[in-house]
Every structure is written in C-alpha cells, then in structure tokens.
Amino acid sequence: MPYRLILSIAALAAALLAAPAQAGIGAQVTNFTLANGLEVVVIPDHRAPVVTHMVWYKVGSADETPGKSGLAHFLEHLMFKGTAKNPLGRFSQVVATIGGQENAFTAADYTGYFQRVPRDELKQMMEFEADRMTGLVLTDDVVRPELNVVLEEHNMRVGNNPAARLGEQMDAALYLNHPYGRPVIGWRQEIEQLDREGALEFYRRFYTPNNAILVIAGDVTPEEARTLAQETFGQVPRVAEVKPRIRPQEPVQEAARTVTLADARVTQPSLSRYYLVPSSTSARPGESEALDVLAHILGRGENSRLYQVLVIGKGLAINAGASYDGIAVDHTRLSVYATPKPEVSLPQLEQAIDAVLADVVENGVTAEELERSKNRMIADAIYANDNQRALAQWYGAALATGASVEQVRTWPDRIRPVSAQAVQDAARRWLDKRHSVTGYLVKDTHAQEKRS
C-alpha cells in the first residue's frame, strides 16, 4: 500500500490524459457535514455506473508521538483486520467479488481508504467503512504478523532502495524541528517496537467521524449521497474530540546543508535539492500559487528552464525537473533534481542548476513562459475533472490539510492572476540555500564495512 503521498497539485492534475470537460475544478461538487461532524463531499460524474468511495482521516505520520514513528501507517494496515460485524477478510472479499478495486494510503497529514465499485454497491462500501471507523478489533494474532509485513515493506521500499534512503535522510536534514522530518513509514527501530495497544490508542484518538472526510465521486446525486451517508456513517458515534494540529515549527534556517549517500547498488548518480517553502495552507495569500507556477516554469516537462538548459542546451543531464508539494498543513518542499550524463560530475551539474536558479532570481521569468505555464497548469487541472479518482483525491487531500471545497474549486482563478513579479519574488525569497538541503546519490566504489 502506498505510504508516501504529499501531493503536488500540478503533478497530480498533469498525470491525467482525458479531454476537457466543464470549466472550473469540480464545478458541481457539493458538500455538507453530518451531525456527528463527518464532512461529506460529493462529486457527481454520470458517465459510467461506477463510484469512487474514499474516507480520509485527518491524521498522518506528522501527528504521531515522537518515538512511535510509523504508527499511522501501521494502523492503516491494521484497518484491514476486521470488526465484530465484519471479520477479517470479509470487506476485501466483497470488493473482489463485485469486481471492485480498493487501496489505502498514509501520508504525513492524512490516511485514506478507497474503493471503486459499481454504483449499486456504494451503500455496502459505506456500511463497511462506517463499521471500521470505530469498530476495529485487534488481537495479537493479527497484529504481530502484520508488523512483519510492514517491516518487509520497509525493506523493499527503503532498505533496498538507496534513493529512498537518501530521501529520508534529506527530509530529516531539511526539517530541523518539524515532524515532517521523519519518514511516513517510520524509522525502522521504532517500527519494530509498535504494538497492538499503541495502535488502538492511536485509533481511538484519531478515528472518529469528526476527524474524517467522506468523498464520493461518480454516478450518484448529492441527495442520494446524503441519504446513504446519513444511514451509514450518520450512525457512527463521535468517539473523540480532536485537538488542532499544532506541530513544532521550523526555526529560522540559516545554514545550507548537504547529504551524501554512497551505495554500491547505485547505478545512476543523481542530485536533488529540497527547499523549505510554504504550503497552500501555511502560505500568505498568493504565495503558494506563485511557488506552484515557479516550480512549473523551472521544472515541469521538456519546455521547462531546467530541462532546456541542462538537457537540451548544455547537454549535462539526461533528465532534470522541479516540483512543489503544495498540499500540506505546514511548510513543505520545493524540489529540484537532475540526473547527470555519464561523464558529468555532480559538482559540475550543481553549478549549472545553481546558474538556472540564480537567473530566475535575478532576471525573473518571461511573459511567454508565464502564460504557457499557467495555461498548462489550468488545463491540466480542468482535465482532472475527467478523472474520477484524481478529482476525489485532490478534494480529499486538500480538505484533509485545511483547505475548503471553495478553495479547490477556485484554484484556477488564483493561478490566472499570478504575475511575473510574484514568481520572481517567490524565487528570490524562497530559493535561498540557507533553507535548503542538497542530496548527492553516488555509487560507492569502495567496499563498505558493515556496521552492526
């Protein structure tokens, strides 16, 4: 189950390939709140008799107690262990029997569960999800083996993946104080200590209708959705009150950092840089949109600055780009990355990247690239209307990190006015090496000693 999912708005929308539909992002979206505090978002889409059903909890790895990293993700796994009413395996069996899809994901700020099923099965999915919102039953019999599954997932995703390990160590170096510095999957020595009691305590603290968002996209009307929600989730008691998500914030960062990971298994060296920047929730008005446009101009696709200069112009890199992880509660990352050609050294590549960034800081962006990028971003977002799951995902992630339905819907209206000056201002203010970490992934050519 995917566990790392701080979303880039542009990247999310751009992953979609369908034709444009109506204007605006989810123009027909409606939302309401049940008496128990559950927020419901309905995104009608009647092109096919299917629905995407998602439950998002406003809890993720950044909400864990220090020393218990990995708990949010472990609980996500345990949520499949059954309830008194629906024992282990039944929910997934039903999804499979009706030809549905299901998945779950954990990120720093949220945990989500989804099914995509024929429309007539929607109510059944809602019953299952409502049941496990507060009815989870955990015994050591199921918890212990699942911990091994998670540890195996850690091996696969992190232990055996030098780039992922570098990413973890870069996050830890980027965040001096904020819990985004710890991996969503957890630090291995802490995952190993997770247990049933800790998981249940976390579950009882955060899994309650007033800390969740239900997103239904597909062949359903708002009225039907409301009735079904009332009949299912509406019966779930509000079992906990949840405090505001006030996490330790970053101090003023004043020292550029580097992290070097050398591993014999690296076949392709690479360079990446993370800048600490505001998210759509933590930014001042307009700032997040300017950062989004900036990242797009710098590094989205083959027309971007980095690609044009590093790959096409100077022939130093085989790939280069940038992205902005805007959907987050607190300050987040703007990433820049490049993969050198075989004969090019990382310092040489870094110098060229720095020149591209310095050029934007000093001279700004052109009217042409500004227009092209904004048009592409807005078009991508509008295409998102055609992808039921992507649209549901966007609303869910945005709402789970503090945005409103209205803010998602009107996102194009906030991108359109972004000026060249605003982009340059964002570059000048935020592409500051003092709040960055640069990561070098290199092939280790020495035999490394084993550490015990």
Next chain:
Amino acid sequence: MPYRLILSIAALAAALLAAPAQAGIGAQVTNFTLANGLEVVVIPDHRAPVVTHMVWYKVGSADETPGKSGLAHFLEHLMFKGTAKNPLGRFSQVVATIGGQENAFTAADYTGYFQRVPRDELKQMMEFEADRMTGLVLTDDVVRPELNVVLEEHNMRVGNNPAARLGEQMDAALYLNHPYGRPVIGWRQEIEQLDREGALEFYRRFYTPNNAILVIAGDVTPEEARTLAQETFGQVPRVAEVKPRIRPQEPVQEAARTVTLADARVTQPSLSRYYLVPSSTSARPGESEALDVLAHILGRGENSRLYQVLVIGKGLAINAGASYDGIAVDHTRLSVYATPKPEVSLPQLEQAIDAVLADVVENGVTAEELERSKNRMIADAIYANDNQRALAQWYGAALATGASVEQVRTWPDRIRPVSAQAVQDAARRWLDKRHSVTGYLVKDTHAQEKRS
C-alpha cells in the same frame, strides 16, 4: 546563566590546575538515599571552611515536549522567583550577604543549582533549596519579564554569535530523530510562546525529591550531611512519580551531512565535525573509555595528532583539536575541529583532517601516545580531587545521566586497561562519515538580503 553543558570528562578534569591529592576519584565519597527518594552524595574536603552545595534535577532540554523547546532552561530562570516562605530575591540576597557564590545551569539531560558558601551557612542553603524544590510561586508579573531576559540571552549567545548558530544547526543535522538535536536554550519561535502554565506543569512533573540529586562537597562530614539533609530535604514530599527517560533514538545513519553557515560577522573561518557516538551511559562496556582515549590522542593539547599534523607539521591551521562529550544519557558527540591559517581553504584543511583520522583508523595509535594519553587523563582526573566544584560537578553530572558513584570513583581503573586495539576499533567503528556532520563557518562576502 550557562545553559550548554554536556560535559567532557577529560576537558572537565583538565581544566584544573592543582597538585595531586589522594588516589582515585573522590575516594572518600559517600552516598545514601532519603526516604522520599532524594539521592545524596557527600564529598568531604576539609582544607577550608567552605562548602559547595548543589541540587541536580534529572531533567533537561531532551525531556521537553516537542514544540516547547527552551522550557527546562526557562524554568531554571524562574526558580529564582521565590516561594511563599522566601519571596522573590531573598535567597540570592542571603547568598550575597554571606559572601557566597551561586549559579544555575541547564543541559540536555539535567538542570542544576549551586551555591558555594561558608560551612556554617550550609543548612540555610539547604533550607532554601528544599523550599523551592516544590514551593515555587509564579505570577505573570515575574514570568513575562523573565521571558524577555531569556530572549535577550538568546540574542547574545546565539543570535549574535555565528559559531553558536552553526553549532545549533549542526546538532539539528547530527540528530535525525533524538531530542539532543534541539538547542538547550530552545528554538526562538518556541521560547517566545513559553508561559507560566507550561513552566508550572513542567515543574510539577519533574521537580520532586525522587528525581533529584543533592551533592555536598566541602567541610562537612557524611554524618552532619545526613542529619542536615534529613532535617531539610527530608521534609519535602515526593510530589510526582517520574517515568524512565526513554527518548526517540537515532535510526541507522547512512549519509554524511554538511552544514555551511555564512555570516558577514565571521572574522575567522573554521571547520568542525561531529560524529554520533555512544555516551558513557549508552555504550557497551569499554567502548566509552576507548572513545575518551581516542579523542584525547586525536585532539587534546599540543601533543595530539591533529595539533601535531595540522598546526606543527603541515602548518595549515592555527588551532586543532578533538573532544568527547561522554557524560550523557544517550548517544552523544565526538567533535573534531580546526581553524585554518589565512591562506588555507576549508576543503584543503578538511582533506588534511580526514588524512589524520584515516591514519588512526588504518594504522591505530602508538604505544607511546596511548600511555601518555592515559596517564594524562588519569592525572587530570586525580587533580580534580583538589577542585571542590569540579568534583561535585562530575559526580552530579554522572549521576544525573545514569552512572553510579562507584562508576565515577573507578573511572581511572577503566581507563588504564584501554588497549591500542580498543582505540583503533573505536576509531574504525565510530569515525564513520555516514554518521557525521561537518560544519563550515565562513565569512559572507556578499551583502545578504534580509529575510522577513
């Protein structure tokens, strides 16, 4: 009041200049525990009619709740604000009137208060300290101005001190998960939010006789000390039960880090490297002693490897050294540092440092330097017997971080058998760049933009 005090055993002992006294470290030390849980250590020293009176609490910045950094240190300041019995100012006034000295200090693992007074005033000091152990009275009138004092201290010690700022950012990069990564004085934006309620909550949780150590050094017998302790501290109720100090530990560190701080006020560039290593409490048997000897051989004084090679031999540096912060609950730092001559670049200096370290890793240390270092370390420690305050400090810090009186007393007996092989093994295992951070302090020659 000093706030950063992770102690180096060798550095502590070596600061002393007196002649050797009896063998062993505090051979006549006695200790006992009162019924309320207060541990008492008595270090007789009858050369002059004075006593050093110290109360150590087993709480420091590493025990703070994330987001409340600086609270242990702030409370240290607030402990001077008076009680119902002894209003604001009286305690310090009495100390001044009798010609005594007083101070207080906060570190990652402990907070301490001390007075040095004529022996006849000891009981009065004990009454004052016993009174404020649980009797502190705080009003907003005194708390708010003191917060400004602490913020001013932060300005002075950190804000206006580029080397200190680099040290903070290096600690944050060295510790990926452990609370030693945050500054003892706190992150400024969190200090600003500290308040009376938070300070009182912290006080009630950690200031209780069963979480404290009383150290009395000077012109007092164990019997007198016991009677006095019983009459004063013995009357303090055990007001809280304190949990074991289990902090989030470090994951496997696998990526070398660097931190660069550029500031216009830097007049002398420098380079330092922190390695994450076991402390005397977290190490396996013998490992901490080997690290202590290693640091001594590498960088204590003008006969050390680093000094001999960098300053004398190659003429690259005006100073160079190393130290080991062994007295700590959890894994700690072994630091290496050097200051280049004007024409020498930091990369050039780093290469020379790396060569010195690699030589010890590959070829070990000589019998001559091993003997010289151990003899010097033990002699320094024995000289400590002559410095009342240093000896009290050593016992207090060691006991506050999990050592026993016996462990301190027999420290020379554990240093003597350290072999050349053990030193080389320690170097090979722990001088591993993958668990290190290298800091560069450089003069900023560009006008820096102000960040808001």
